Amino acid sequence: MDVRAMVDALVAADKAPKEAQLNRLEGTTKTKVSALGQFRSALSSFETALKKLNSAPLYQQRSAASADESIVTVTAGSKAVAGNYDVKVFELAQGSKVSLAGVDSADTVIGSGTLTIQIGEDSFDVEIAEGADTLAGIRDAINAAGKDKGLNATIVSDPSGPGGSRLILSSSATGADNDIKVTATASGSGDLSLLEFPASASAPTGERAPRLLMAASDARLSIDGIMLSSASNTIDDAIDGVSLTLNAAQIADESGAVKPVSLTVAEDLETVKTSVTEFVDAYNKLVGTIGALTKVTPGTGGDDQPSTGALVGDASVRSFMNSVRSELSSQSDGELRILADLGITTERDGKLKLDTAKLDKVLESGTDKLSAFFTGENGLMVRLESRVKPYTQTGGLLDNRDKALQNTMSSVRDQQEALERRTASLESRLLAQFNAMDSLVGNLMGTSNYLTGVLESLPGVVKPSK
Structure with missing residues (x-):
């Protein structure tokens, strides 16, 4: 006997109905999850467009x-x-820019101590330590202390000329009262006062004298x-x-x-116009998405069944669209009473059409009219948001629907795992039974052959003619 073939056939026959049922439920649930995701995305874009038009500052830009x-x-x-x-x-x-006294080179030791740099009413101290009191070291210390004060120090050198090397201090603080001043307090050898500005008595004269390069103004x-x-x-x-x-x-x-x-x-009429256009586009996208998800396509005849969208007959979607259409067609108080007054009309397929020329004329007369129509306690955008919010808010209708579908998917996975376990158990049991039966049949056939041989060997037994 072909035990494996018989067991596989019996297991498949037992498993197939439940497996088909679970596969159908899984496919339907996945389709609905995807459909609700598309609906949620279109709703989110629509809600964003509503919030833009419901913002009073938009009309004041x-x-x-x-x-x-x-x-x-x-x-x-x-x-x-x-x-x-x-x-x-x-x-x-412009800010102040000064050139301090010149020295032989950037490696010239000036002296340690404290430089107090004043820019207008603001001042800060720069500590010059021994061993870091060359012109280059002082530059680095000034840049570290002055980076948050808008002060920058660089070295300009003229090796072949009489000017030597000198520090150039530049301030980003503009204004007539923001000139740079530098005073020095020496604490070791050298003469830090050489770098004072305005110049100290010990400052060099001539080519190496400190200079005002640019006065703050x-x-x-x-x-x-x-x-x-x-x-x-x-x-x-x-x-x-x-x-x-x-x-x-x-x-x-x-x-x-x-x-x-x-x-x-x-x-800023263009920004308002762009927001109105985005509202029309978002609504049309929403209508198109819902139309695709609730569409029924007839079959071509014979066994060809009609195809249906994932949300055909969904009461919540139908209720939502009815409430939104009701708000769009209702009249408001004020100079602008309905959407058609500003160039927005409804086409035969339910989508909106924007007459930009008519909207431009309304905008040219001022944005106050649109603000009164769209915003405020009874504005169109407020009313539409109240229709959308129950669906999009956390814990809202779409959240609850999605959770229910996820629970269904989880249940399907659990049942599929249970079916696999039951199928494996059935397969093991059938294999054991059929193998035992096959072994028994083999033993019986062996016994039969033995008895036949014994009987044929007995005396007086007439053997069949060959």
Whole structure:
């Protein structure tokens, strides 16, 4: 007997019905999990678009442009008033830059002690230790202590000239009252006072004398003919809600005149328009996703069955879309009453269509109308968010559905494991039974053959003729 073939056939016959049932349930559940994931993704995009349009600051944003950004750049906040401004930049604000006294080389020992460096009202100490009191060591100590103060030290050398090597101190603190001052307190050998600025009595004269390379100064500019000065090249208080950044001083023409740079501040209509477009696109994506997930495609006849989307007949999806469509078609108070008033209409397939020309006309009359229509306690976006939130919030409808499906998947896996264990047990039992039967049959056949031989050997037994 072919024991293995018989056991495999019996095991397969026992396992097949339950296995097919579990495979069908697993496939259906996976399809629904995937479908709910697609629905959740489309809902998330739609909710993000709703939140943008439901933000009051969106309608208060201002755009700002400069006719020449190499001279001045401009940004505007929500408090800025729309208007045009003429700006002239005569001088940029600059920090102090000084050259300390020259010495023979960067390896020249100056002396230990303390350097006190003052930049305007701010000051800090630089400790110069013995063994690190060369010009190069002092440079490194100044850079370490001054990195958070906006002070930088470099060494400029003229080996073949009379100037020698000297420290150049540069400050990033702009404004007329931010000049660099250096005082020294010696604590060992050498003469640290050599590096004082303004120069000490012991400082060298001539080519190695300390020098002022650049005095700290204010920016000088005019806005619509009004002269202004600023300690910084970033000016936030000249025009309410507007920030100016001066990038370069202008050069006067042959007549000595400076051509003004035109600045324009206006309502940021493009950002509002983009947010409205994103809302329409997100809604259409949502409608398309739900349509695909609830679509029924008829069969071609015969045994070809109709194909259905994973969420066909899903009551929660149908209820959601009905509530959203109801909100989109309801009227609001104010100048804008329905979406069609701002160029958004519903097409035959349920998607929205945006008339950008009509929206532009509404925007040109000001963003206040759109703000009143979309935001506020009874705004359209608030009402739509209230329809979406029960589905997307933690512990909401989609979360609960997903958890239930995951529990089903877990149950299927448990049943599949139990089926495998039961099948293995059945296989072992059948193999044992059939092998025992096969062994018994073999023994019986052996006994039969033995008895036949014995009987044939008895005297008087008539043997069959061959």
